[in-house]
Amino acid sequence: xxxxxxxxxxxxxxxxxxxxxxxxxxxxxxxxxxxxxxxxxxxxxxxxxxxxxxxxxxxxxxxxxxxxxxxxxxxxxxxxxxxxxxxxxxxxxxxxxxxxxxxxxxxxxxxxxxxxxxxxxxxxxxxxxxxxxxxxxxxx
Numbered sequence: 001x002x003x004x005x006x007x008x009x010x011x012x013x014x015x016x017x018x019x020x021x022x023x024x025x026x027x028x029x030x031x032x033x034x035x036x037x038x039x040x041x042x043x044x045x046x047x048x049x050x051x052x053x054x055x056x057x058x059x060x061x062x063x064x065x066x067x068x069x070x071x072x073x074x075x076x077x078x079x080x081x082x083x084x085x086x087x088x089x090x091x092x093x094x095x096x097x098x099x100x101x102x103x104x105x106x107x108x109x110x111x112x113x114x115x116x117x118x119x120x121x122x123x124x125x126x127x128x129x130x131x132x133x134x135x136x137x138x139x140x
Contacts, residue, residue, distance in 0.1 A: 001123050004062040012057040013079060020088040032087045036094025039084055040077065040106040049080035050113040054120075056083070065117050071132035076110040 008014055017024060023032050039046055053076060054061055064075050078089035098106060107128060115125040 001066055001068055001118075001121075004066040006059040006063045011060040011063060013060040013082065016057075016082050017086055018060075018079065018082045018089050021090055023088060023091070024086040027087070029091060032091035033094035033097060035085055035087060036077075036081050036091055037097040039081055040095065040098055041102055043105060043109055045084070046077075046080060046106065047109050047113070049084040050076060050110060052083045053079040054113055054117045061117060065114060066121075068130075068132065072114050073107050073110040073128065073131045076114060077106060080110075 011018075013019070027035070039049065057079065060079070064070065064079075065072050074092065074095075077095065078092050081087050081091070081094075082089065095103065095106070111126075111128055111131055114131055118125060
């Protein structure tokens with residue numbers, strides 16, 4: 001896929017608070033991670049948030065989802081949290097509060113929406129490995 005670049009001031013994720021170090025609301029880091037875990041567990045709500053990301057964050061998605069070298073599944077999950085609850089990506093540790101089965105289910109939902117975005121941009125669908133998820137063999 002050909003990379004699509006946009007400078008940060010054009011990203012919708014930036015004013016939405018994706019890169020902030022504190023949430024907009026007065027939540028603790030632990031509360032933010034718990035909220036993320038709960039969003040990922042609630043497949044209908046998570047998928048509704050993913051749909052919002054790929055429809056409302058056009059330039060952010062172009063910039064990040066056209067980058068085959070990054071973990072696009074993780075980015076989509078973190079973006080869904082920001083869209084749904086205004087919580088920045090730095091609280092992504094909530095993913096690790098899921099069981100292995102819940103992680104598989106959340107990754108599958110994100111992959112479904114990545115593939116929707118790719119198909120809309122005349123690109124072939126990918127597997128989890130093609131979406132940027134790395135295993136230990138890839139890392140070392």
